[in-house]
Amino acid sequence: MSKFDGYFLRQLLVLCGFFAFVLVGVFWISKAVSLFDKLISSGQTAMVALEFTALSLPSLIRTVMPMAVFAATVYVTNRLNRESELTVMLATGTSPMRLARPVLLFGMICAVMLGTITLYLRPASLQRLEARQAEVAGDMTAQLLNDGQFMHPVKGVTVYIGKIDRDGTLNDVYLSDRRRPEQVVTYTSSKAFLARSGEQMALVMVEGTALQMDAKTKLLSTTIFRDFSYDISALAKRDEMRPRDIRSIPTLELNRARLRGPGADTHGRGEIMEELQERLSWLAISVAVAMVGFSTLMLGTFSRFGLWPQLLGAFALLVAIEGLRGVASATVAEHPNLWWLQHAPALGGIALSLLFLRIAGRPVRLTRGSRAGMA
Template sequence: MSRYDRYVLSQLLLFFGFSALILVSVFWINRAVVLFDRLIGDGQSALVFFEFTALILPNLIRMVLPMAAFAAAVWVTNRLNSESELTVMQATGSSPWRLARPALAFGLITALMMSILTHVLMPASIKQLAVREAEMARNVTARLLTEGDFLHPTAGVTFYIREIDPDGTLRDVFLSDRRDETRETTYTAAEAYLVRDGDRGNLIMVNGMAQRLDADTNSLSTTVFTDFSYDISALIKERDKGSRNIREIPTLELIRDRAGIAKTENYSEGQLAEELHLRFARALVCIAVALIGYSTLMLGSYSRFGVWRQVLAAFVLLILLEVMRGVVSEPVLKNPAMWPIIYLPTVTGLAVAALFMQVASRPVSALVPWRRTARRDRSGRGEPA
């Protein structure tokens, strides 16, 4: 690369790092507030909180990386244009295609970053996050000690606590068990305690009542108890069972054994095909958004009102690409053989960027010849004698 290319590339990477840091921080704070309320409120330590926030970072970076690449391309191109650096380079005979080399190199670098995220870091982080959540799920106290909320540990079970005392006493407990279709049981108690017995967890309810509704006979039986033990270990075991998150499945496994995964993990062929090709498409779209940000600002001539029209057009194109990315997924979910359309947004973005650079490389008089003719007519030149 020439010195100019290295200079522009360094500016692109510098602003890309800055914009990515800002965007990740905004998204991270939003997610961290929810995690803080969930983890710290459930009695977890600050170390667990920071571990969970670190594990969600790869997914957050994956979300903001294309936006950061687009913002960097637009900002750097606008600055080079406003400081006449692009004008000087074009005056030396450099075409927009030649000046696009730093933007292309920048797009390839961001695509490489996105590939590492989607193929390596994201599956590993989501897998570790699932492991840590399973460990927390085994901790009955952390799962059920949430006051003022109706919790659903598993399908057909509702649990509610009005208040939790500092010593761990649960006040005004409500437990509804509807897992048996023929019989519904509802427990209410003035107090309750969670007791661990090895791998088992028991809810000891004090001064309460059990109501059993028999659906076959439509009869209700009521039992008042002084203390009653309810085994909640089954709820935890049922919750722990399940297939892996599709995003934690390694890419090589998706390529080699998609049929086997579909059988064992309860995912359709369309879901697996979409996830596999989306991992590659997310990386390639970074090249498209970087070139769109550069090529759109190369359109038009100097204006004292700035380049807000070009920036707006680039932003609209970015939104259209994102909308297209959401639209193309649905056909693949229904028919895995249609996986090539996953790459349609990337191809469209590259085609638009190539069109814009082709337009920018031609003079205005060549694009609109009637303007030159009209100007000659008004000046009286070019008319026959």
């Protein structure tokens, strides 16, 4: 590797890290604020909210990584062109194809990082996040310890708590159980407590009233009680039969499911093939966006006003590649045998970049040929 290649590669890596840090920070903060507010308001601690936002980082990094690669490539290339460094290299006989070598290496380095995130870290983080979400959803204590708002722990059950004392006493409790439409029961009490015994949990209401409505006879019966225990253990049970999110399935297990192994009974073949090929397609996308950004800017000549037309063209190509990837994903989900379509946008971008570099190198060869003819 020449000194210029090392200099070019270092600039690309530094700027990519900077842009990735900024983009991840912006998106992570905006997501973390809403997630913190949602979890804290539902009775969870700040550590749980922080854990949830940390587990979402691999997915966020994967999303912004291609944008950071593209931004770093066009920024460094435009700066080198504006400072005449690329012009000097071209004048010494270096072809645009040769100048693209550090860009290609940069894209491959980013592809390795993105592949590690996509194939291993992201499924593992989503699997952990899915498990933690199930635990939080089953934490009935956290769901009930919210005063001043109507809560719906499960479908058909509504709970309202007027005020919660520091010692855990619940005041002005309202509970409506409509899970059996033919018999709706509504409980109200001045005070209540949560009592747990092992896996059993009960809401103990004191000095209250139970109103029972019979849908068939249209009769309303009223019962005044001194204390009453309402079993809420069934509400706290997690739905263990819920199918796994396909995004959280490890890549190797997903590949076995593609061959009709474990998991093939819960997800269709098209869905499995689309997710698997979508993960693999991220390996080439970093190389594609880096090469597209560099090769498009190389089509322009030196100008003190910059390469704005080429910059807009590079951005348009990036949008086109992402649009084609979305269309390819939908097609593969319906037609699994066309799995290669998910790799076509990235490979097409690389091929188009090579074409642009070849076109950019022609004026140099023509100029040399004309000078040789004049001599």
